[in-house]
Amino acid sequence: MAFSVKGKSAIVTGAGSGINLAFARLLLDNGCNVLIADLALRPEAQVIVDKHTPQTTSSRAVFQKTDITDWVQLERMFEVAEKEFGEIDIVCPGAGVYEPHWSNFWRPPGSAASCDSPAGGRDNKKPKHIIHISSIAGQNPAFAAPIYAATKHAINGFVRSMAYLDELFGIRVTAVAPGVIKTPLWTDHPEKLKMVAEGADAWVTPEEVAEVMLALVQQEKVSEIIGDKKGQGRQFAVQGGTILEVAKTVRAVSPYNDPGPGNRPGNTASDTKFVVNESIELLKQKGWGASKL
Structure with a gap:
């Protein structure tokens, strides 16, 4: 069920x-x-938090330092949010990292044992929305960043698997699948910027993605034209499991026989061969993959 975000948390x-x-x-x-x-x-984020204080605006922003790999900190995050705002209506688990230069897939760092623990006490009958950030990497292979691509494929599968929650409990789980977005995930990594050919590839802005995210929460249909609220252009129905690809225009990603992102403006990084070749050179180094036992 769509709902206005005004007055929500x-x-x-x-x-x-x-x-x-x-x-x-x-x-x-x-x-x-x-x-x-x-x-x-x-x-720029600190400016936003400072601007939205109880003394200056009706909507409030609170920063909670959180390492999302730590279950205790995640629980604390919810506790603080509920203490500050009361009921939580929207959750966007958008935090993520891109694999470091070359790729930790090829040099696995190991991982800690799971610290998952069941949490409860947050169920009620009001409509809720959980919006995930996938990527066009969730539809494409990525030799130089296989873990990133795998996690985005996983998000797509997870979102679609949660579709019944919308009908059964009023919890709508959706996702956006952005193309090439001009964020620090790209601009702070010169090795990634090599893939983008200025003039040939178009950047999508974070603000354009955010517009589509807001539309997913507030509207029952979303236009292929970003920011359109008058029903212009092709309309995509929103329900649990909906994934909308965000390039310079919007496209619904089908779970079956989807044509893929293609070469739509905002979806292309023309020079991926640079990072692919760098990864291949890494694999050719003497001793790579040799047993250390």
Whole structure:
């Protein structure tokens, strides 16, 4: 069920920068309280938090330092949000990292044992919305970043698997699948910028993605034209399991026989061969893959 964000409250992880910050800003501008959960705030995020204090605006922003790999900190994040705002209506688990240069897939760092623990006490009958950030990498292979691509494929499968929650319990789980977005995930990594050919490839802005995210929450249909509220252009129905690809236009991603992102403006990185070749050279290094036993 669609609902207005005005007067609601949200948790947005990874909102210290990029798409998640743009979404948090848009929620705040539309009258929604936001808890920003991240490791730190970039200067532009700090400005937003400072602006939305109880003394200055009706919508409030609260920063909670959170490492999303730590279950205790995640629980604390919810506790703080509920203490500050009461009921939480929207959750955007948008925090993520791109594999470091070359790729930790080829040099597995190991991982800690699962710390998952059941949490309860948050169920009620009001409509809720959980919006995930996937990627066109969830439809494409990515030799140089296989873990990133795998996680985005996983998000798509997870979102679609949660579709029945909408009909059964009023909890709508959706996702956006952005193309090439001008965020620090790209601009802070020169090795990634090699893939983008200026003039040939078009950047999508975080604000454009955020507009589609807000539309997913507030509307029963979303236009292929970003920011359109008058029903112009092709319309995509929103329900549990909906995934909308966000390039310079919007496209619904089908679970079956989907044609893929293609070469739509905002979806292309023309020079991926640079990072692919760098990864291949890494694999050719003497001793790579040799047993250390």
